[in-house]
Amino acid sequence: MRLSIYDSKATEEVFAWSFFGLTSFEWTLFEWFIVSSFTLQLVGVFIFTYEHHHFSITSIFSKYSNWIQKLGLFIGAAGFSIFVLAWLNIINSNHTLFLWLSMGLMAVGILVNTYGLYGGHTKGIKNNYVWFNSLSSRGLLGWVAGIVLTVFYIQLYWLSDSMEGLVRLFDPLAYLITGEKSSKWFVYGVVYTFLILFLGIKFIVKHRHNRYQIIRTISVIFFQVVFAFSLPYILEAFNDYQGYFGKDLKNVWPLNYYAASPGQLNAMANPANNSADIVGVSGTFYFVWSLILFLVVTPVLTYYVGKRWYCSWVCGCGGLAETAGDSFRQLSSKKLVSWKIERWVIHSVMVFVLAMTVASLWPYFSGKEYELSFFTITKSGYFYSVTFLLLISAVGGYLLYRKRKHPLLLVGSVILVVIAAALSYGYFGGAKDIFVISSKSIKKVYGFLIGAAFAGVIGVGFYPLLGNRVWCRFGCPMAGYMGIFQRFKSRFRITTNGAQCISCGNCSTYCEQGIDVRAYAQKGENIVRASCVGCGICSSVCPRGVLKLENGPEEGRFDSNPLIVTKEGVKLNM
Numbered sequence: 001m002r003l004s005i006y007d008s009k010a011t012e013e014v015f016a017w018s019f020f021g022l023t024s025f026e027w028t029l030f031e032w033f034i035v036s037s038f039t040l041q042l043v044g045v046f047i048f049t050y051e052h053h054h055f056s057i058t059s060i061f062s063k064y065s066n067w068i069q070k071l072g073l074f075i076g077a078a079g080f081s082i083f084v085l086a087w088l089n090i091i092n093s094n095h096t097l098f099l100w101l102s103m104g105l106m107a108v109g110i111l112v113n114t115y116g117l118y119g120g121h122t123k124g125i126k127n128n129y130v131w132f133n134s135l136s137s138r139g140l141l142g143w144v145a146g147i148v149l150t151v152f153y154i155q156l157y158w159l160s161d162s163m164e165g166l167v168r169l170f171d172p173l174a175y176l177i178t179g180e181k182s183s184k185w186f187v188y189g190v191v192y193t194f195l196i197l198f199l200g201i202k203f204i205v206k207h208r209h210n211r212y213q214i215i216r217t218i219s220v221i222f223f224q225v226v227f228a229f230s231l232p233y234i235l236e237a238f239n240d241y242q243g244y245f246g247k248d249l250k251n252v253w254p255l256n257y258y259a260a261s262p263g264q265l266n267a268m269a270n271p272a273n274n275s276a277d278i279v280g281v282s283g284t285f286y287f288v289w290s291l292i293l294f295l296v297v298t299p300v301l302t303y304y305v306g307k308r309w310y311c312s313w314v315c316g317c318g319g320l321a322e323t324a325g326d327s328f329r330q331l332s333s334k335k336l337v338s339w340k341i342e343r344w345v346i347h348s349v350m351v352f353v354l355a356m357t358v359a360s361l362w363p364y365f366s367g368k369e370y371e372l373s374f375f376t377i378t379k380s381g382y383f384y385s386v387t388f389l390l391l392i393s394a395v396g397g398y399l400l401y402r403k404r405k406h407p408l409l410l411v412g413s414v415i416l417v418v419i420a421a422a423l424s425y426g427y428f429g430g431a432k433d434i435f436v437i438s439s440k441s442i443k444k445v446y447g448f449l450i451g452a453a454f455a456g457v458i459g460v461g462f463y464p465l466l467g468n469r470v471w472c473r474f475g476c477p478m479a480g481y482m483g484i485f486q487r488f489k490s491r492f493r494i495t496t497n498g499a500q501c502i503s504c505g506n507c508s509t510y511c512e513q514g515i516d517v518r519a520y521a522q523k524g525e526n527i528v529r530a531s532c533v534g535c536g537i538c539s540s541v542c543p544r545g546v547l548k549l550e551n552g553p554e555e556g557r558f559d560s561n562p563l564i565v566t567k568e569g570v571k572l573n574m
Contacts, residue, residue, distance in 0.1 A: 038154060156184055216535075255478035269371060318469075362423065387423055469533070505518050
């Protein structure tokens with residue numbers, strides 16, 4: 001067994017393990033740690049969410065589904081079976097045939113099942129039997145799906161050698177698009193885009209009565225297919241880039257935490273990526289655009305329309321959650337304790353990614369001048385610009401604190417000042433590791449805990465167990481960043497007409513962010529929550545038209561109701 005999980009030269013014992021009885025590979029101490037830790041997490045989720053009447057092997061699908069739905073399910077299952085056989089390394093030849101057969105059958109199966117489910121029915125929300133379906137009610141099928149997804153993500157990040165058969169299955173498509181053989185990330189990109197595209201079509205048909213949902217879903221499909229998948233490959237085909245840097249124009253820091261890594265910065269600054277004969281987009285453009293997107297575009301758009309412009313219209317994580325995760329949105333916890341955990345965790349991740357980025361870039365910029373095509377960033381330039389942004393943000397947070405009296409703003413301002421002080425220590429004291437701990441170690445820990453374990457394994461693997469927005473609600477630093485603007489400095493709100501509310505609870509049930517929407521509607525209060533992604537489902541499922549997504553003046557966002565309903569009674573809002 002490996003003596004150190006980080007030392008590749010350490011002695012190790014060979015432990016033969018058969019993955020599903022088919023693939024042999026060596027398991028190290030680190031790999032055992034990965035598998036056992038996520039197994040314990042699944043056990044914890046089971047204990048936390050277990051309800052006997054939901055954990056059933058039976059499903060009402062056969063009783064209430066028509067023959068078209070069953071045909072679609074059968075066709076899709078046949079295609080998925082081919083996918084699984086390749087995943088288990090059983091299919092080792094005729095990859096072109098099996099790939100197109102698998103993808104084609106799954107696509108046709110989804111479309112046929114969608115027609116059987118919604119065709120011939122009147123327009124309107126059809127969330128029938130979601131709490132009686134073993135898959136969507138955290139039953140046995142839901143747990144099987146959750147475990148399979150978790151295994152897939154564990155393999156993707158840490159045990160990719162065991163999925164070599166699946167990677168090779170996609171070789172024909174990879175050669176067609178890139179001219180090179182497939183990789184695990186190519187497979188992931190294709191599957192990710194496939195799910196958003198075809199399950200997005202299903203979502204559009206389901207919500208065909210709602211113009212907002214149709215346009216929003218078309219938007220996330222467009223940004224995933226064009227910006228996240230197709231455009232990067234097109235740009236790479238135009239030029240022989242020296243070094244890799246991400247070319248997804250919408251993938252912004254801090255969600256894309258590696259965008260500010262030394263490796264990507266080196267690739268952006270490489271003269272071969274900024275020469276005059278480049279047909280595609282240069283590294284300089286991507287560097288400047290990433291700064292503008294984070295510092296200007298994001299705050300401005302969030303001020304005018306809330307964080308929904310990104311989380312529900314552009315982001316790939318949100319796109320997968322809204323399409324592939326639509327069947328699980330009702331599983332989000334509405335408990336008060338979940339709200340408290342949410343605020344602690346997401347703001348901790350924000351502090352973590354900010355400190356990690358500042359710490360990891362300081363040794364890079366303090367060791368040399370960073371030259372792009374038309375400007376240079378020096379050690380002093382980096383220090384003064386970052387310190388200025390930190391301090392001006394701290395001052396802004398403090399001024400908002402004096403106005404809103406919210407402790408989060410004061411705590412955030414203090415943290416920003418502390419990070420600025422640490423950077424000053426590095427600049428004036430000559431230290432490379434401004435937080436004492438090695439900056440590389442901080443980055444490794446963040447990449448493992450947040451970038452892989454949280455965003456990947458838990459964020460998607462736990463869809464059938466904890467709902468479709470686990471990552472967006474509890475961990476995404478980009479959502480947290482926009483959430484601060486949405487909560488304290490934005491025109492967006494969800495207005496309520498409390499007089500029309502019948503307390504049916506549909507809005508709260510289907511809120512993927514776990515907001516108790518009904519509580520606001522009953523009191524006639526505007527919903528101004530940092531976590532709201534503006535998906536509009538609460539408004540769509542309301543039978544009385546109580547809820548409306550609006551952009552209006554900042555005045556009156558919080559106190560629009562002349563009456564305040566509390567435990568002590570009804571009071572005038574004066």
